[in-house]
Amino acid sequence: MMSEWKPQTRRELAEELRRARTRGEAEAADPMRAVAVTFDRATGRVILELANGCVFGFPPSLVEGLEGATEDRLAAVCIEAGGAAVRWDELDIDLVVAPLLAGVFGTRSWMRELGRRGGSRTSRAKARAARANGRKGGRPRG
Numbered sequence: 029m030m031s032e033w034k035p036q037t038r039r040e041l042a043e044e045l046r047r048a049r050t051r052g053e054a055e056a057a058d059p060m061r062a063v064a065v066t067f068d069r070a071t072g073r074v075i076l077e078l079a080n081g082c083v084f085g086f087p088p089s090l091v092e093g094l095e096g097a098t099e100d101r102l103a104a105v106c107i108e109a110g111g112a113a114v115r116w117d118e119l120d121i122d123l124v125v126a127p128l129l130a131g132v133f134g135t136r137s138w139m140r141e142l143g144r145r146g147g148s149r150t151s152r153a154k155a156r157a158a159r160a161n162g163r164k165g166g167r168p169r170g
């Protein structure tokens with residue numbers, strides 16, 4: 029049920045405007061808000077420019093929902109919520125900037141899978157260490 033609209037007094041309206049301006053000033057002062065976002069086709073990365081002058085880039089393949097998107101769709105990105113988020117309308121994906129900067133690219137299960145895939149990588153150094161440990165009787169305990 030919708031509440032009935034009633035006109036505000038000048039005092040109530042002035043107070044509401046004051047609170048809105050205070051909220052707006054606090055949001056505008058946030059140095060971690062995005063001021064620009066692009067998809068760089070040359071590097072294959074989404075690039076965020078922050079209000080504090082820092083630049084943050086990430087490959088879309090790390091982000092839940094962006095992993096299979098075409099370059100044209102990735103390029104159709106915009107800033108939302110006063111710089112607190114970025115959005116891809118065609119993909120119906122919104123990402124909050126703060127978690128991105130912390131390296132959070134999706135749900136817990138998505139992040140677990142990223143970690144599992146990252147931990148399963150092989151390298152020459154890992155192979156050498158495994159051979160050396162094998163000669164000593166296996167992986168060291170403890």
